[in-house]
Amino acid sequence: MATVNADDRLTRSQGFGCVGFAGVFSKTVKSPLEVVKIKAQVGTFHCKKGFMNSFLLVYQHEGLRGFWKGNLVSCLRLFPYSAVHLSTYRQIVHLHMDELGYISQWRAIFAGGLAGISAALATYPLEVVETRLIAQSCRDPVYRGVVNTLCKIYQTEGLRALYRGFSLTVLGAFPFSIGCYAVYINLDMLWGKPQFQFSPLQNFINGCIAAGVAQTLSYPFETVKRKMQAQNPRLPCCGGVDVHFTGMLDCFRQVVRNQGILTLWSGLTANMVKIVPYFGLLFTCFEMCKRVCLYRSGYIVSPLSYKLAPGVDQSMGPSEVEEVKRYLRNRSFPSQQ
Template identity: 75%
Template sequence: MKKDNRLTSSQSFVCVGFAGFFSKTVTSPLEVVKIKSQVGTFHSKEGFLQTFLIIYKNEGLRGFWKGNLASCLRLFPYSAVHLTTYKKLVHLHMDELGFISPWRAIFAGGLAGVVAALATYPLEVTETRLIIQNCRQPTYISIVHTLSKIYRGEGLLALYRGFSLTVLGAFPFSAGCYGIYMNLEKLWQEPPFRFTPMQNFINGCLAAGVAQTLSYPFETVKRKMQAQSARLPHFGGVDVHFSGIIDCFIQVVKNKGILSLWNGLTANTIKIVPYCGLLFTCFEMCKQVCLYRNGYIVSPLSYQLTPGVDQSLGPNELEEVKRYLKNRNFGSGESSFGNRW
């Protein structure tokens, strides 16, 4: 999503947060199926479509939105930490002219993502634990109860179990993003600044698909580590037993085959298009409301620019201009802002 200087920082944050919240909620059933497949619970033994039927039969519709609140709540602190860290890292890597190479930009984004993941990782563990349990016979009642029970029963480190795989997975993820980025001009046969919204949407889907597929084995093992616990029924429903990260990789490949590291990839791939589509659409809708409130467009339902308004001005600068013109023309009888401009 391209930065729009006509929005304040808080407005941009709210737009991204709302878009992420809505898109995650709508695509939550696919996320539940994906995570159950990664962990290897009994729901996923018979394939992609059967997993939906088994979850519905055992837990009802509610079962498709388990852990969604934890996932959504994670968005806001994650976005805030990621944005702050990314800005600082980019500033450090810029040259005298303010230029930063694509590799350094992607490295800054990856490192910022790792820092943000560290700050919000306990919520990701909470999401996994809530998803793998049966909501009709729950071990955990709420987000706070889950965090508290894991901390008291398994210790603080249990809330960060598998975090190192987030760091390791960042490398193939970044490589996938960079590979797509470097070939966009060849794909569309035109420079990036001429891309239409539809082209940017397709680019986002392609980058997400390639990057997530490359880093998927790391996420699969990470989910198994988050789920496994001696205090849960059937050790959390994990399909293999292991003592650590390397042992988990070995046991999965040995007992389930190397392709099982990509279990749930079907659900994840199907999820990409609606997720990215809703993310971009909701962001644009929220952005239009903010632009209308700031006075840049004539209606939140259209992109028609307000006549006479300098679109290069920031929100605070535009507000100052409005006050100045209002004071200068006070008592002149002119009621239209467009006329005063």
């Protein structure tokens, strides 16, 4: 649910490039935490001895590359997911705006939830591929690469396997949106001032808190979803899943009966630990890329700071600034007497 503030001084391609680079970089850095989290959700043997020992077991059995399994497909999924999410969100928000262009906070969050479901539907097969690549062992792999995994799942299990557990994405969107709403309606009381006066640091903290609360509420649905994505009788140890089930409700029942209800939150520690560095890296990388773009467009004097270029109207769009620069370059000044 990480978001970055739009800047009208960036072109659409520059904004998309900044968001893309920031997303890929932050996902790559947090990949070890994502691997440990998904292994804990699936229930592989790596997670049986606690959070810290999971890292040691992954390193012992698969080496350093085991911490970046599935990272490529995770990064590839980022671009279509972001494009579909943004397009759908804008359309839904436009439908719910009043005559003055205002939309309530609850409706905006609800629109974000619907946009997230639409984006997940478009990219869900890649999420299944990511889960399979992470659940398997690097040293004895069943799947090799993104395309090979997609083809094998389709050929051996059919198209439905690529969308196994998608209904849990829909169900998990409701507690996720409720968690976001519960946090944002109380931000005024948390900081003692209206939201339009929040500093960038306060907005960053708000995002982390909202992500933590929302993901904790929807986490059981994601845990069962990962188990459904990973389970396959043709894989070693049935995909590494710690319970064997026949469907969504049976998976919930088996987990609660055999391992206790808290098992539905397996891997939550790794998930919570990754929130702050992920958001921090996302916003930091985005701001760095934005500075470079603003410097190249002529809005600021250096990519190392936000010092505004003298004489440049910051309200002008990129095309207008470029036109002014072109005019000044081509203008012939009269020679001084």
